[in-house]
Amino acid sequence: MDAMPEEDTVQVLSRTTPYRGFMRIDIYKLRHQVFDRGWSDEISREVLERGHAVAVIPFDPLRDEVVLLEQFRVGAYSAPGMSPWQIECVAGMIESHQTTEDAARRETEEEAGAIVLDLEPVHAYLTSPGCTSETITMYCGRINADGVGGVFGLAHEGEYMRVFAVSSEEAFRLLDTGRIENGTTIIALHWLRHHRARLIEKWAED
Numbered sequence: 001m002d003a004m005p006e007e008d009t010v011q012v013l014s015r016t017t018p019y020r021g022f023m024r025i026d027i028y029k030l031r032h033q034v035f036d037r038g039w040s041d042e043i044s045r046e047v048l049e050r051g052h053a054v055a056v057i058p059f060d061p062l063r064d065e066v067v068l069l070e071q072f073r074v075g076a077y078s079a080p081g082m083s084p085w086q087i088e089c090v091a092g093m094i095e096s097h098q099t100t101e102d103a104a105r106r107e108t109e110e111e112a113g114a115i116v117l118d119l120e121p122v123h124a125y126l127t128s129p130g131c132t133s134e135t136i137t138m139y140c141g142r143i144n145a146d147g148v149g150g151v152f153g154l155a156h157e158g159e160y161m162r163v164f165a166v167s168s169e170e171a172f173r174l175l176d177t178g179r180i181e182n183g184t185t186i187i188a189l190h191w192l193r194h195h196r197a198r199l200i201e202k203w204a205e206d
Contacts, residue, residue: 009033013042024049048132054103055138056090057122057188058114059168059196060145061203066171066192067112067148068185070162082181087174089188091136100137108141112163113152118142120199122191127183136184140192142203168196 011031019025026047031039058067069088077084092107094100105116122138145165152161166174174180175189192199 011039022050046131048134050132050134051093052135052137053091053093053127054100054107055136055184055188056104056108056116056119056141057138057185057192058090058108058112058116058141058143058145058148059192059199060143060165061200063145063165064168064196064200065145065165066168066189067114067143067145067163067165068171068174069111069152070164071160073182076181086182087180087185088182089185090141091184094137101139104137104139104141108143111152111159111161112143112148113150114141114143114145114148116141116143118203120195122188125187138184138188138191140188140195140199142199168192 009032013029013031015029016027017024018027026049028045028047029042030045031042034040059065060067067090069090070085071088072084073086074084076082076086090104090108090111092103092111094103098106101119104119108114108116118141120140120142122140124135124137126132127134127136148165149163152159152163171189172193175186175193180186180189
């Protein structure tokens with residue numbers, strides 16, 4: 001199937017910003033080409049602008065352990081049937097002066113108390129393209145998990161994170177039993193399961 005070409009397929013009629021705080025909401029009025037190469041009616045769409053993020057699944061290839069975080073999430077609290085206490089990988093926003101790699105290393109140290117020894121790119125993806133421009137650039141971070149654990153985060157930012165290390169098999173069990181409920185960590189653990197043996201072999205040589 002041929003993809004829709006990107007050039008000249010959208011006409012922005014107006015863009016306004018009714019809310020600007022920690023996050024920003026823009027309202028677009030636009031038309032776009034449809035698949036018969038005609039044009040849609042005018043539509044209005046809200047876009048949440050909150051910047052771009054990195055995510056890291058910290059992995060110790062010698063101990064075959066994964067480091068995960070547990071923390072309260074208000075979005076999960078308000079979602080029917082979901083636990084407000086989410087088990088997640090490391091994630092955070094990319095600051096304006098940082099590369100994605102620098103942000104990945106900083107967030108891993110701030111949130112998990114672990115030093116990244118190497119980074120393996122995983123994927124870059126849109127978190128929810130129907131309503132936000134946010135992207136996540138994901139890495140697997142090689143760490144030494146010996147002694148990793150405790151409570152981390154920045155209290156002045158409302159971060160209180162329980163950090164713990166588990167075997168890879170236990171992390172995959174949490175995934176398979178539905179205990180992992182957020183998309184970023186689901187993606188990270190599926191990727192790790194597929195690439196785990198390769199990473200153990202690769203990083204054992206370093």
